[in-house]
Amino acid sequence: xxxxxxxxxxxxxxxxxxxxxxxxxxxxxxxxxxxxxxxxxxxxxxxxxxxxxxxxxxxxxxxxxxxxxxxxxxxxxxxxxxxxxxxxxxxxxxxxxxxxxxxxxxxxxxxxxxxxxxxxxxxxxxxxxxxxxxxxxxxxxxxxxxxxxxxxxxxxxxxxxxxxxxxxxxxxxxxxxxxxxxxxxxxxxxxxxx
Amino acid sequence: xxxxxxxxxxxxxxxxxxxxxxxxxxxxxxxxxxxxxxxxxxxxxxxxxxxxxxxxxxxxxxxxxxxxxxxxxxxxxxxxxxxxxxxxxxxxxxxxxxxxxxxxxxxxxxxxxxxxxxxxxxxxxxxxxxxxxxxxxxxxxxxxxxxxxxxxxxxxxxxxxxxxxxxxxxxxxxxxxxxxxxxxxxxxxxxxxx
Numbered sequence: 001x002x003x004x005x006x007x008x009x010x011x012x013x014x015x016x017x018x019x020x021x022x023x024x025x026x027x028x029x030x031x032x033x034x035x036x037x038x039x040x041x042x043x044x045x046x047x048x049x050x051x052x053x054x055x056x057x058x059x060x061x062x063x064x065x066x067x068x069x070x071x072x073x074x075x076x077x078x079x080x081x082x083x084x085x086x087x088x089x090x091x092x093x094x095x096x097x098x099x100x101x102x103x104x105x106x107x108x109x110x111x112x113x114x115x116x117x118x119x120x121x122x123x124x125x126x127x128x129x130x131x132x133x134x135x136x137x138x139x140x141x142x143x144x145x146x147x148x149x150x151x152x153x154x155x156x157x158x159x160x161x162x163x164x165x166x167x168x169x170x171x172x173x174x175x176x177x178x179x180x181x182x183x184x185x186x187x188x189x190x191x192x193x194x
Numbered sequence: 195x196x197x198x199x200x201x202x203x204x205x206x207x208x209x210x211x212x213x214x215x216x217x218x219x220x221x222x223x224x225x226x227x228x229x230x231x232x233x234x235x236x237x238x239x240x241x242x243x244x245x246x247x248x249x250x251x252x253x254x255x256x257x258x259x260x261x262x263x264x265x266x267x268x269x270x271x272x273x274x275x276x277x278x279x280x281x282x283x284x285x286x287x288x289x290x291x292x293x294x295x296x297x298x299x300x301x302x303x304x305x306x307x308x309x310x311x312x313x314x315x316x317x318x319x320x321x322x323x324x325x326x327x328x329x330x331x332x333x334x335x336x337x338x339x340x341x342x343x344x345x346x347x348x349x350x351x352x353x354x355x356x357x358x359x360x361x362x363x364x365x366x367x368x369x370x371x372x373x374x375x376x377x378x379x380x381x382x383x384x385x386x387x388x
Contacts, residue, residue, distance in 0.1 A: 028275065029308040032260055033268040059252035059273065066226055066257045074227040079253070081222065114223040 001041050001176040005189055007034060008155065014182045018101075018160070026154065027060035027126055032067075038176060039067030042124065042152045045174045049149035051075065051122040053115070055137055057097075057108050058082055060126040064154055068124050078115065080108040080137060095139035098132045100160075108136050115144035128153030128175055131162025138171060150174060157182075158190050195235050195370040199383055201228065202349065208376045212295075212354070220348065221254035221320055226261075232370060233261030236318065236346045239368045243343035245269065245316040247309070249331055251291075251302050252276055254320040258348055262318050272309065274302040274331060287337040291330035294323070294354075302330050309338035322347030322369055325356025332365060344368060351376075352384055 013021040025031040051072055056065035057080040065077045084092075084107075091112040098105045115121070123137045134151045141148045150172030156163055158180055163173045178190040207215040219225040245266055250259035251274040259271045278286075278301075285306040292299045309315070317331045328345045335342045344366030350357055352374055357367045372384040 023305065024307070028272065028305060030256075030260060030263075030271040030273070031268075032263045032271060035260070036264070036268070059256060059275075062224075062253060062256045063260045063271070066224060066229070066260055069224075069226045070230070074225075074230070077224040077226060077257070078222065079224070081253075111217065111222060113218070 001038070003037060004034070004154070005177045007031075008177055008179075008187060012187060014185045014187050017182050018157070020155070020157070020179065020182055020187055022155065026064075030063050032063075035063055035067040036070075038064060038154055039069075039071045041176055042068045042122075042174065043071030046122055046149055046152065049122065050120050051149045053078060053119045053121050053146075054124050055080065055110070055115070055121050055141065056124045057133055057137060061124060064126055065124045068122070068152070072122075076114075078110055080110045080140065082106055082108060084109055093140045093143040095136040095143075097136035098130075100130050100132070108133070108140070110140050110144075112144070115140060115146050117145040119144070119146040120149050121146050122149045123151045124153075125151075126154050128156040128162045128166075128173070129160040131160075131165040134162065134166055134171075138166075138169075152176075155179065195232070197231060198228070198348070199371045201225075202371055202373075202381060206381060208379045208381050211376050212351070214349070214351070214373065214376055214381055216349065220258075224257050226257075229257055229261040230264075232258060232348055233263075233265045235370055236262045236316075236368065237265030240316055240343055240346065243314060243316065245314050245343045247272060247313045247315050247340075248318050249274065249304070249309070249315050249335065250318045251327055251331060255318060258320055259318045262316070262346070266316075270308075272304055274304045274334065276300055276302060278303055287334045289330040289333035289337075292324075292326045294326070302327070302334070304334050304338075306338070309334060309340050311339040313338070313340040314343050315340050316343045317345045318347075319345075320348050322350040322356045322360075322367070323354040325354075325359040328356065328360055328365075332360075332363075346370075349373065
């Protein structure tokens with residue numbers, strides 16, 4: 001997605017060889033108009049999938065997920081919780097997610113009420129790195145007996161292997177900007193995918 | 195806002211005298227179409243304020259904030275972070291927020307880059323209870339030297355006093371559904387505000 005890659009080049013900040021900081025438009029300050037275009041792009045890529053529900057994880061994924069849902073005719077968004085809220089009193093599905101940056105493992109949870117066997121779920125997140133969050137979310141979909149349309153990530157850091165892990169499990173992955181390498185403050189995009 | 199109050203009555207779950215659970219349409223599963231109407235309503239109520247930025251706090255506020263921003267012509271959304279991310283390396287504004295339900299105090303943070311003296315900020319959140327989150331966010335606005343258009347909450351629990359605390363500080367508050375009491379599984383709305 002050219003407009004997104006241009007924005008990453010213009011406003012993203014490359015840190016070391018692992019991190020690209022996009023807090024000016026994606027995960028701290030949000031450019032709602034860009035997100036709307038991102039939502040439209042995902043809806044076009046997964047148009048053939050009869051998606052009934054968007055699944056994401058708090059917090060940065062929520063804005064993207066809502067904008068995607070609009071372009072699927074306002075289907076529901078469900079966001080997995082990273083902490084068990086006091087009001088989550090009934091049954092829920094839970095899956096462990098490892099954080100490579102923080103070196104911690106947390107559990108993401110979705111109430112059983114909001115993932116059903118008849119659902120066709122599209123997982124949406126801002127970043128796809130090692131694939132841990134997407135794998136955790138797809139685990140929740142599996143527990144619910146629902147089907148998975150695929151995983152849509154705004155920015156994929158290909159070199160961290162998440163997309164390969166997902167595709168090896170026959171999960172469809174669509175990333176709008178695929179970063180091949182981050183080095184000396186420069187971001188190189190993969191041209192393998194559009 | 196009648197459509198919202200009807201939805202709270204239909205799908206909200208009253209727990210004890212303090213909690214109304216709206217996880218089926220607002221803060222776990224999200225009804226994007228309802229949120230769009232909520233966004234429009236806030237935009238109408240604050241139309242006279244020349245708002246330049248929407249400020250909220252992760253996680254549940256993000257979806258509402260984005261939908262409000264759309265109806266202000268896609269102005270930027272900034273969401274305060276509850277934990278300092280590893281990439282928040284530069285200066286930030288921080289404010290303490292007490293959680294009455296959890297009995298804890300946390301710090302919400304916004305990067306200095308995203309709140310400027312020339313900004314006119316509208317604070318948006320899903321709930322207004324004791325007012326702690328809104329007060330913390332308005333503190334961030336003050337630190338930045340920006341001006342505050344007001345606070346918009348989707349659901350206000352009037353009996354927890356947050357709106358009074360804010361109005362006593364001359365902060366404009368607009369709540370789309372004002373709950374006067376929760377008792378025996380029944381939710382009573384205040385008719386004082388529309």
